[in-house]
Amino acid sequence: MKKNIIVQFLILLILVAIFITTISLYNLRTVSIKSSVSNAEAISEVIKNGLDLHIDNPNMDEFLKSISSIKNIKSLWLARSSNINTQFGNLTFKNPKDDIDKKVLRTGITEYKITEALIHTDVRVSVPYKTTTTCIRCHQSKIGETLGVISVVLDVSTLKEIGIKSIYIIFLIVFISVAGIFLLSKKVFNPYLSLYTKLTENINQAKVGKFENIDIPEGLTTEVVQVTEDYNNLITIFKDTSLDIDTKLQGFVGYRDKSTQNTNPLNESKNIIDNLSNLYQFKKQVELDNTKGEIYTRIAQVFENKFNLKNFTFFEIDIKKQKMQKIISVGESLYCHDSIKDNPHLCRAARTKSDVISIDFHESCPYFNKKNKFYYCLNIDIVENLYLIVHFVTDTKEELEEIKNKSLFINRFLKEARPAVEVKLLMQALEESAFKDGLTQLYNRKFLDEHLKKLLPQIKRDKKKIGLLMLDMDHFKAVNDEYGHDVGDKVLKELSKILEENVRESDILVRYGGEEFMVLLIGVDTEENALAIAHKIGAKVRENEIDVYAGTIIKKTVSIGLSMYPDDSNLFDTVIKNADIALYEAKSSGRDKVVRFSKEHKTSVELF
Secondary structure: OHHHHHHHHHHHHHHHHHHHHHHHHHHHHHHHHHHHHHHHHHHHHHHHHHHHHHOOOOOHHHHHHHHHOOOOEEEEEEEEOHHHHHHHOOOOOEOOOOHHHHHHHHHOOOEEEEEEOOOOEEEEEEEEEEOOOOHHHOOOOOOOOEEEEEEEEEEOHHHHHHHHHHHHHHHHHHHHHHHHHHHHHHHHHHHHHHHHHHHHHHHHHHHOOOOOOOOOOOOOOHHHHHHHHHHHHHHHHHHHHHHHHHHHHHHHHOOOOHHHOOOOHHHHHHHHHHHHHHHHHHHHHHHHOOOHHHHHHHHHHHHHHOOOOOOEEEEEEEOOOOEEEEEEEEOOOOOOHHHHOOOHHHOHHHHHOOOEEOOOOOOOOOOOOOOOOEEEEEEEEEEOOEEEEEEEEEOOHHHHHHHHHHHHHHHHHHHHHHHHHHHHHHHHHHHHHHHEOOOOOOEOHHHHHHHHHHHHHHHHHHOOOEEEEEEEEOOHHHHHHHHOHHHHHHHHHHHHHHHHHOOOOOOEEEEEEOOEEEEEEEOOOOHHHHHHHHHHHHHHHHHOOEEEEOOEEEOOOEEEEEEEEOOOOOOHHHHHHHHHHHHHHHHHOOOOOEEEOOHHHHHHHHHO
16 A cells, blocks of 8 residues: 555656656747747838838848848748739838748738647748838828738747757756655655554454554654554554453353354444344244243244254153153154154253263264264253254254354353243143142143134044943942042052053043043044944953052953043033943943943933
């Protein structure tokens, strides 16, 4: 930059010198022409006066020759007008020599012509000779009328030589002046140019987060030195303040994008504040979400829209119950699902309570079965024994590294959502405690009453069926009487376990009261399928051995009544009553059997 300024200043000085020289040349030429014209006019005046005095003198030609011999006069001639030829005939005056003479005779205005060569320069001047009071004594003309032309050709080469010498002197003076000005200005401007260069470098360094003070050059004015010192003080304050802000804000977010290293700390702080604002807004939104599912969906949207993640899965693992539930899946990611879905304890992230990442040369997780993919698993401890595993999959190592860089910030979103998820789980637990039986952990009658309000309209819309099984433990009172209520409770728990193992997750299990249970087979196709399930449950109960105490084993049986909705009735209360009637028929006809409700059963009960 410094060189550019010097070159530009030098070019400016040269242009000024050229301009001055050009103006001098122009002025010199103009002066030469004017001087030549003035000389020609002076000579013409001498000739005019001579003509007035010697017009009748026979030595007139000698007079003209004497004037022609004057230095720098190359030629001299006189031209007469047509009036003179008419009046006096052929005199000393000649006819017009060329068009210039004719023009001057016609217009009465002085004309000149410049003929320039490499060395010599001539100026031809034609001056009109006009009638005066003296002339009218002899000539028949009016005062002011052009009688003739006096033409003189002057050699102005001497003036040209003088002018060229003057130009050399002027150019030399200008060159010396320019050089002097340049050297003087360079010495004066150098400290300012140096300051400008340092200031430019300092600002460029500041753009990438490097704040340095400027060394003040010598030769600056007091005012400039003071401004530079103020700038250094400002940079020092800015550096300390911006770095302090950046460090403290970094502690809130816990994330720095490595691609933004060596950037202005203020820009980085702005990004961090934006991230904090996003976190705050996210936290407020998840606090207003109604369910845990809505919270997880919102987190997934953040991962897609903010972090540009394309393949990930959320799943919960309950270590105590050994259950795994896939909640949200985006793209293709959970390649280990088949290996761990029935054995959640195999999940390394849940078992070690730490993140699991793809590693070169060996696999950190042996159950990820996609060799050309890379993975990153985050573990979030939601509540005791319940973990949220966020499983990311990438196609390249670069994408994996990007997730690593963002993992702290991703964790901040998950941690901000964790209290809201925990609240939803507690609310869910409270609801389940109100809707579940404390002994068997099956749903109770209160849940059934509430759930049927949503379930039955959906069954009608989908035109599906519900198979209702009403179960009752045979001779249950005898167990309590003989072994005590604790053994009776154990028998009921065993029955609930058998029910959970032999129905689908979509089916509903209810402890209806005492030793009486209800199974709602949702969407069962036919009553034959419902009867098959009922017989399967009866067989499992019959085969089950219950260890009472000290090696004492007992076996129990159940009686089951079946009614179909809406085949038997469009009113579910009636279906419940029908299943209860069928159960009564099973117990009264010998127990340990399954009875399908029929209208005959209803009639016999009513008669009884």
